[in-house]
Amino acid sequence: MSVLLKRRCWAVTLLSLALLSAGCATGPNANPKDPLEPMNRGIYSFNDTLDEKFLKPVSITYKEHTPKLVQTGVRNFFRNLADMLSVLNNGLQLKGRETAESLIRVTVNSFIGIYGIFDVATEIGLERHSEDFGQTLGYWGVPDGPYLVLPLFGPSSVRDSSVLPLEYVYDPTSVYHLVYVRSTLLAARVVDKRAGLLQTTDLLSDAAIDKYSFARDSYLQFRRNQVFDGNPPDDDQLEDPSAEISQPADIYVPSAKHATLALKIN
Amino acid sequence: MSSFLSRRTFSTLSLSIVGALSLCARTYAADEAADAFVNRISTDILDAIRADKSIGNGDISKIVILVDKRVMPNVNFLRMTASAVGPGWRKATPEQQKRLQEEFKILLVRTYSGALGQVSDQTISVKPLRAAADDKEVLVRTEVRGKGDPIQLDYRVEKTTDGSWKVYNMNVMGIWLVENYKTQFAQEINAKGVDGLIASLADRNKTNAKASK
Numbered sequence: 001m002s003v004l005l006k007r008r009c010w011a012v013t014l015l016s017l018a019l020l021s022a023g024c025a026t027g028p029n030a031n032p033k034d035p036l037e038p039m040n041r042g043i044y045s046f047n048d049t050l051d052e053k054f055l056k057p058v059s060i061t062y063k064e065h066t067p068k069l070v071q072t073g074v075r076n077f078f079r080n081l082a083d084m085l086s087v088l089n090n091g092l093q094l095k096g097r098e099t100a101e102s103l104i105r106v107t108v109n110s111f112i113g114i115y116g117i118f119d120v121a122t123e124i125g126l127e128r129h130s131e132d133f134g135q136t137l138g139y140w141g142v143p144d145g146p147y148l149v150l151p152l153f154g155p156s157s158v159r160d161s162s163v164l165p166l167e168y169v170y171d172p173t174s175v176y177h178l179v180y181v182r183s184t185l186l187a188a189r190v191v192d193k194r195a196g197l198l199q200t201t202d203l204l205s206d207a208a209i210d211k212y213s214f215a216r217d218s219y220l221q222f223r224r225n226q227v228f229d230g231n232p233p234d235d236d237q238l239e240d241p242s243a244e245i246s247q248p249a250d251i252y253v254p255s256a257k258h259a260t261l262a263l264k265i266n
Numbered sequence: 267m268s269s270f271l272s273r274r275t276f277s278t279l280s281l282s283i284v285g286a287l288s289l290c291a292r293t294y295a296a297d298e299a300a301d302a303f304v305n306r307i308s309t310d311i312l313d314a315i316r317a318d319k320s321i322g323n324g325d326i327s328k329i330v331i332l333v334d335k336r337v338m339p340n341v342n343f344l345r346m347t348a349s350a351v352g353p354g355w356r357k358a359t360p361e362q363q364k365r366l367q368e369e370f371k372i373l374l375v376r377t378y379s380g381a382l383g384q385v386s387d388q389t390i391s392v393k394p395l396r397a398a399a400d401d402k403e404v405l406v407r408t409e410v411r412g413k414g415d416p417i418q419l420d421y422r423v424e425k426t427t428d429g430s431w432k433v434y435n436m437n438v439m440g441i442w443l444v445e446n447y448k449t450q451f452a453q454e455i456n457a458k459g460v461d462g463l464i465a466s467l468a469d470r471n472k473t474n475a476k477a478s479k
Contacts, residue, residue, distance in 0.1 A: 031449065128415060199380070206474050207377035209450045209466050217446045225440020230418050234405055238435070238444060241355035242348030 033147055034216060040149040044212050047154055051194075056201075059194040073117040074192050080109045080116025081172040082130065088170065089131035093139045098129040130226070133163035133170075138227035147216050155219035300404040300423050301395045303431040307340050308390045308408065315385045322383050326478065329379045342424060342432040343367060349435070350447040351463070354455040362460050369467035374443075376474045388412035390419075401425075 031037060063071070083106045090099040105121040105128065113120040122128070137159050138144065145158030153161075168174075173185045208214035224232055298306070314336055315321050320328045347367045348355045358366065393407040402425045410417040422435040435444045454463040 122414075203377055203380065206470075206477075207373065209447075209463075209470060210453060213450045213453060214446060217449055218441045221437075221441045221445065222439060225418070225437075230407075230440065232440070238349045238448070240345050240349050240434075241351065241353065242344045 033220060035146050036148065040147065040216075041212055043149040043151055044215070046151065047149065048211075050152075055190070055194050056198075059191050059198060062191050063195045063198060071192075071195070074188060075196065076109070076113070076119045077116045078189050078192055079119070079128075080106060080113070082132075083109070083116075083128065084172050085133075085167075085170060086129055086131045089133060089136045090129055092136045093131065095129070095131075098131075101126055102129050102131075133166045134160035134223070135227050137163065138223070144220065144223060147220060155215055157220070157223065160223065297429065298431065299395065299399075300397065300401075300425075300431055301392045301406050303340075303423065304406040304408060304421055304433075305390065305392045307336070311336050312385060312388065312390065315382055322385065324379060324383045324478075326376070326379060329382060330375060332382075333375050340431070340433055342426075342434045343371060345424075345434045346370075346444060350444045351451050351455070352448055354452065354460060354463075358460045362464065365464045366460075366467070369464060369471060370447075372471045373467055373474075376471065376478070386412065 034040065083102055087099060087102040087106055090102050105126045106116075108121045108124070108126065109116045109119060112118075134157075142159050144160065148156045148158055148161055150156050150161055153164075173182055173189075176182050176185065204211060204214055204218075311332070314332055318328060318332075321332060344367065347370050348363075350370065351358070351366060355363065388410050389412070391409050391411060393409065395404065395406065397404040404423050404425075406421045406423055408419050408421070410419050418437070418439050420437045421433050423431045423433050426432055435442055437443065451463055454466050458465070
């Protein structure tokens, strides 16, 4: 690790510690999954403004004025880079078949698909097994910890943002040493990602009463589902308040969590 | 001969065949397995969407009819709304509970109608069930397959007293619908009471309706 990178890591750590201590939520309404809610909401609205003013318009222009074929090529290129990290992370999770399949995917797409521009592997029935460093930590039992909204990066958790330095070091685009190449790639990657999320964010602003909560709860559920490869343990059953309407009000249960707890104890 | 095969006779004949078939379907439904139920209704809904071009073009009135006719009879929407509202549900009056269900339904129909417009050549594959035969509440996992990556779509279904199944929660890519609304609804109720939540839902729906025009 270079000295510069080491210094950067320290700066990030110190900065996050400072922010953490500044933004702790207290009081009866604090969400146990989101103790840093006041700070997170601040960063969320900063990100949201930046997105509305800059990134979203750019992405819409990109989506509307670039040939579909180019967009697919760009998207496939970055997906192929992500697949490279999936090979590594499937390996770290000792998933033999998935590691092999991801490796074949990357090989097929990088060579036959010309730097991943054509997703030949999907055409021949090789499915993606997306894994990243955050999921690998989760797989080995590291809890996601408090929810965290990162400036520019958006929704994350303490666990998922702890691996950002790793993602930086293992970033496949780091093979390109020229700064302008890397910057162009970074910009293209961000715009491609945002363009891909346009429908989702439109749905979010239509469906949400509180966008911040909706985004947080979606993120946490989505990541948990990813860690368990779409098969999370089925332990989060909700109570059904409609079933007990006829009962007297004095046995009213304060919250779903307590209700499940009470059931478990009984 | 020509009178025998007249349009009218023919349509009566085909109607009675359809009637007989649907009767079979109904008796079959009584002891239908949960996965078969999910498979049947999702295929039914996909076919209905494909059959009507205006749904694909986002015609809200058509989508509402589709939802009322084919989706709602298979959903326990009372339970869905109640568990999203959480403990506050029992403090709500019957009238408030009715309003909550109405507004929540409009919100979901409007927001997800866009997704229905995306339906083209997708198929649903139901994954093997991990439940005992006498389970009253079952998790059914499915996958929407089409172009691109498969999309995970899971349902929680319950057995009603008449033996049929009803959906009471669903998830897209691991994000459960009820859980996702629970915190937001509780937040509104804590701050502004049940009427406050109803007002916020109605507001959201009004804004959405304006935006889609």
